[in-house]
Each structure stands twice: as C-alpha cells, then as structure tokens.
Amino acid sequence: MSNVIRALRREHADTARLLGALERQLDVFDQGARPDYDIVQGVIDYCLAYPDCYHHPKEDLVLERLRQRDPEAAAAIGDLRPEHEALAELTRRLADAVESVLREAEVSREGMHELAREFLDFYRRHIAMEEGRFFPAALEVLSEQDWQEIEAQLVEREDPVFGGQPDQRFERLRRDILAWEKADAEAAGNAGTS
Ligand SMILES: [Fe+2]
Numbered sequence: 001m002s003n004v005i006r007a008l009r010r011e012h013a014d015t016a017r018l019l020g021a022l023e024r025q026l027d028v029f030d031q032g033a034r035p036d037y038d039i040v041q042g043v044i045d046y047c048l049a050y051p052d053c054y055h056h057p058k059e060d061l062v063l064e065r066l067r068q069r070d071p072e073a074a075a076a077i078g079d080l081r082p083e084h085e086a087l088a089e090l091t092r093r094l095a096d097a098v099e100s101v102l103r104e105a106e107v108s109r110e111g112m113h114e115l116a117r118e119f120l121d122f123y124r125r126h127i128a129m130e131e132g133r134f135f136p137a138a139l140e141v142l143s144e145q146d147w148q149e150i151e152a153q154l155v156e157r158e159d160p161v162f163g164g165q166p167d168q169r170f171e172r173l174r175r176d177i178l179a180w181e182k183a184d185a186e187a188a189g190n191a192g193t194s
C-alpha cells in the first residue's frame with residue numbers, strides 16, 4: 001500500500017469526523033435552536049486550512065501522474081480539480097453565510113439549511129468517489145517509483161485537529177468531537193448489550 005494513499009485515506013477519515021460535527025450543528029439548527037457557531041466556524045476553518053490547501057493539491061498530483069501512465073483510467077475518474085475548486089467555493093459561501101448570521105444580517109433559514117446540506121452532501125459524495133474509484137485506479141496503475149516520486153514532491157503536514165501536534169485554535173473542536181464520539185460509542189455499546 002502506498003504511503004500517499006494511506007495518508008489520503010486517513011485524511012478522509014478525519015474530514016468525515018469534522019463533517020459529522022457540522023451535521024450535529026445542522027440538526028440543532030433544523031430543530032429551531034441556535035447551533036454552536038464556534039464548532040461550525042471551526043469546521044469551516046479546518047476545511048479552508050487543510051483539505052483545500054493540502055489534501056486536494058496532493059490528490060491533483062496523483063491524478064496527474066495517473067493521467068501520464070494511463071490516460072483512459074484517468075479519464076474515467078474525470079477531472080478532480082474543478083470539484084476541488086467547487087468544494088473550496090462552497091466552503092467560502094458557507095463561511096460568508098455564517099458570518100452574516102453572526103452579524104445578525106438577514107439570512108433565510110431555508111437558505112442556510114440548503115447551503116450546509118449541499119456542503120455536507122458534496123463533500124461526502126466526493127470522498128466516496130475517490131475512495132471507490134480514484135484510489136483503487138491509482139493503486140492499480142502507479143508503480144513504486146511513481147509513488148516515491150510523488151512523495152518527494154510533497155511536504156507532509158499533519159492534520160491540525162487530529163494529528164500529533166494539533167493546532168491550538170482547533171483545541172475545543174477536537175475536544176468536543178472526541179467527547180461526542182465517546183458518547184456515541186458508549187450509546188452504541190449499551191444498545192448492543194440491552
Ligand atoms: Fe478530492
């Protein structure tokens with residue numbers, strides 16, 4: 001297994017945890033209550049700082065190499081770059097909408113709901129496509145040397161929320177997510193034994 005793909009998969013798993021945190025807040029919002037906007041903004045800041053700046057460019061590199069080695073396999077995946085740009089754009093739109101709410105500007109509840117839903121669905125669809133089609137194709141086609149050359153172009157940056165040296169500004173987000181996951185695991189355990 002390539003180290004690059006192993007890292008990309010771990011990053012997907014981490015991103016999925018962040019999306020789960022955002023979805024919790026969307027559920028609160030949908031029930032008519034005020035979500036925890038520190039969490040919402042934390043997830044948005046994470047997406048702008050990590051997937052958009054680091055994870056997506058890494059995947060673009062892998063796809064570029066796949067295109068050189070097997071244009072047909074790459075064509076079957078399509079172009080990831082516009083999807084990555086669309087995700088970044090959607091993230092910025094969500095950031096703007098949240099800022100408007102916090103400034104107490106007029107933002108429709110439906111509009112906010114739709115935007116957050118679109119963001120979550122798009123991210124999850126994108127990750128599922130990469131896991132299901134892109135990574136398997138890259139693993140099948142690229143050689144050990146390809147992976148080494150890709151790795152040589154990368155500057156490894158650990159996840160700022162779940163990595164070994166978490167960024168201080170995400171500390172609360174990290175703590176809350178770990179607490180929710182623990183509570184969910186305990187609830188699942190209790191449900192399993194009852
Ligand atoms: Fe991607």
Ligand SMILES: [Fe+2]
Pocket residue numbers: 008012055059127130
């Ligand atoms: Fe990805």
